């Protein structure tokens with residue numbers, strides 16, 4: 001079975017990577033799908049995010065990275081993916097994720113949404129949290145791969161005042 005893992009990944013964190021690595025054991029192919037979302041203003045362009053994710057998953061042979069716009073289920077059908085994969089961190093994720101899964105089911109009955117719960121050490125992690133910490137020069141090396149940390153340092157504001 002082919003699983004599509006859609007999201008913003010602005011940027012990819014170790015939480016996302018954990019979900020991808022575990023899914024790579026379960027599915028024949030995992031496609032990480034970066035949404036081109038005109039209503040969001042991302043820190044990194046879609047192309048930058050594709051490169052960042054590609055580098056982070058290069059050790060996983062059955063993981064592809066791609067971008068899409070429009071409906072997730074339309075892209076899943078195009079890629080012959082029968083599974084939509086999402087991560088669940090905390091209870092507050094659940095309501096929106098359930099609504100999305102149920103909506104997608106009405107749009108494409110043959111596609112199932114599967115949730116992987118995050119491992120406890122990553123349950124606090126989100127892309128916006130990482131961006132917030134990076135913006136003030138705080139430590140993020142335990143949250144994102146090294147090349148993404150570097151990209152965040154280059155893109156974010158001045159270093160934390162050491163005095």
Ligand code: ADP
Nearest residue numbers: 007008009010015016086087088118122125126
């Ligand atoms: P979106 O804008 O679609 O929510 P995100 O990049 O924020 O895009 O998240 C993509 C998916 O990854 C979502 O299912 C989200 O719940 C999941 N996710 C985000 N952070 C983590 C984490 N730390 N652990 C596990 N799953 C996560």
